[in-house]
Amino acid sequence: MSEPIVPSTYSPTLYPQSIAVRHGQVRTAEGEHNDPLFLSSSFVFESAAQAAARFVHDEPGNVYSRFTNPTVRTFEQRLAAVEGAPYCVAMGSGMAAILSVCLALLQHGDHVVVSRNVFGSTANLFTKIMARFGVDATFVDLVDLDSWAAAIGPRTRFLFLETPSNPLGEVGDIRALAHLAHQHKCRLVVDNVLCTPALQRPIALGADVVVHSATKYLDGQGRCVGGAVVTQDEEVSKALVGVMRTAGPSLSPFNAWVFLNGLETLSLRMQAHSAGGLELAGWLQEHPSVEQVFYGGLANHPQHALAATQQEAFGGIVTFTIKGRQQAAWSVVDSSRLLSITANFGDAKSTITHPATTTHGRLSAQERAQAGVTENMLRLSVGLEHVNDIKADLERGLSQVQPRKAARIA
Numbered sequence: 001m002s003e004p005i006v007p008s009t010y011s012p013t014l015y016p017q018s019i020a021v022r023h024g025q026v027r028t029a030e031g032e033h034n035d036p037l038f039l040s041s042s043f044v045f046e047s048a049a050q051a052a053a054r055f056v057h058d059e060p061g062n063v064y065s066r067f068t069n070p071t072v073r074t075f076e077q078r079l080a081a082v083e084g085a086p087y088c089v090a091m092g093s094g095m096a097a098i099l100s101v102c103l104a105l106l107q108h109g110d111h112v113v114v115s116r117n118v119f120g121s122t123a124n125l126f127t128k129i130m131a132r133f134g135v136d137a138t139f140v141d142l143v144d145l146d147s148w149a150a151a152i153g154p155r156t157r158f159l160f161l162e163t164p165s166n167p168l169g170e171v172g173d174i175r176a177l178a179h180l181a182h183q184h185k186c187r188l189v190v191d192n193v194l195c196t197p198a199l200q201r202p203i204a205l206g207a208d209v210v211v212h213s214a215t216k217y218l219d220g221q222g223r224c225v226g227g228a229v230v231t232q233d234e235e236v237s238k239a240l241v242g243v244m245r246t247a248g249p250s251l252s253p254f255n256a257w258v259f260l261n262g263l264e265t266l267s268l269r270m271q272a273h274s275a276g277g278l279e280l281a282g283w284l285q286e287h288p289s290v291e292q293v294f295y296g297g298l299a300n301h302p303q304h305a306l307a308a309t310q311q312e313a314f315g316g317i318v319t320f321t322i323k324g325r326q327q328a329a330w331s332v333v334d335s336s337r338l339l340s341i342t343a344n345f346g347d348a349k350s351t352i353t354h355p356a357t358t359t360h361g362r363l364s365a366q367e368r369a370q371a372g373v374t375e376n377m378l379r380l381s382v383g384l385e386h387v388n389d390i391k392a393d394l395e396r397g398l399s400q401v402q403p404r405k406a407a408r409i410a
């Protein structure tokens with residue numbers, strides 16, 4: 001069923017930044033400098049014989065954009081190369097990517113182990129949808145290796161984690177979990193949305209499969225929804241191409257073209273998001289209205305040392321709690337004029353979110369507590385504005401939480 005995969009011509013002689021700008025471009029006879037956009041649902045053949053050959057895959061080439069489109073293919077090859085893996089299948093969204101991994105690797109009666117603090121829809125995919133198809137999921141503490149080991153059983157097919165986690169920034173040990181998975185003949189699937197390959201390359205640490213929501217940092221400017229699965233495992237890749245061809249969770253060529261342009265600046269943007277994140281985390285930590293800051297780049301973060309070994313920098317998501325209750329947290333949100341009030345992240349525009357009443361609002365109070373999300377918690381996605389402007393915007397709300405004593409007039 002699945003079509004032959006052409007491995008990307010990943011060249012280890014180029015630095016990842018150069019690969020992200022150059023790799024995989026197909027230049028047409030027009031000599032265009034930017035990547036061409038092939039906005040075409042189908043492709044024509046030179047003869048009946050060629051059409052027949054393309055359909056049975058004797059001959060590689062374009063057929064129909066559900067499963068073969070040149071712009072989507074360039075995005076796949078470039079992202080695979082940046083992740084340091086031979087195969088990538090682009091998907092219509094991050095959730096389509098995770099669903100496709102399930103469809104490719106699981107059947108009725110199988111079991112998966114998933115870290116507890118995954119993206120809300122990912123948790124729901126396992127508990128509400130995959131469960132209906134006879135797949136069991138056990139949720140474990142991301143940072144507790146013993147609980148991962150204890151959850152693995154004879155029908156376990158893969159371990160799934162997101163690191164760093166959102167919103168708390170806990171860090172999972174990719175190398176140790178890959179080793180554990182392989183000891184039990186399972187695969188390790190890593191959601192690399194928060195770091196992107198510019199900061200973390202899970203394949204090099206032993207992961208078998210990496211999933212992406214391209215909607216976040218790969219785009220980086222909040223324009224398009226998309227996703228991808230990257231793998232070093234040919235069997236997984238073939239199964240994914242089969243899912244793509246038959247079930248059709250395809251990426252639009254237009255969105256692929258936007259993501260290609262996004263990849264060109266990914267490394268620079270992630271460095272800037274990380275520099276802003278580190279500075280704001282340090283500033284918040286010293287702020288009298290702030291109770292606690294959750295950011296892997298801070299020396300007092302419980303997995304700081306691990307984060308420093310498996311990531312190149314600590315990213316743009318900074319979560320903190322304030323000395324107050326929900327009302328005070330909301331007033332920090334409502335006092336902002338620059339920060340966008342939205343649950344999205346990974347944009348050039350900084351955003352502020354109150355997780356307890358938005359991203360985690362549908363959870364029961366007990367589930368929320370288990371996820372570590374409290375009513376006085378705020379999540380910042382640090383964008384590309386000047387960090388001083390972000391500080392000034394936050395200060396307006398934070399100074400009301402616990403007004404500093406006015407200087408006494410002698």
Ligand SMILES: *Cc1c(COP(=O)(O)O)cnc(C)c1O
Binds near residue numbers: 093094162213214225
């Ligand atoms: C947004 C997100 C997803 C889902 O991606 P969509 O493109 O919105 O479908 C998956 N995982 C993480 C960590 C995300 O942030």
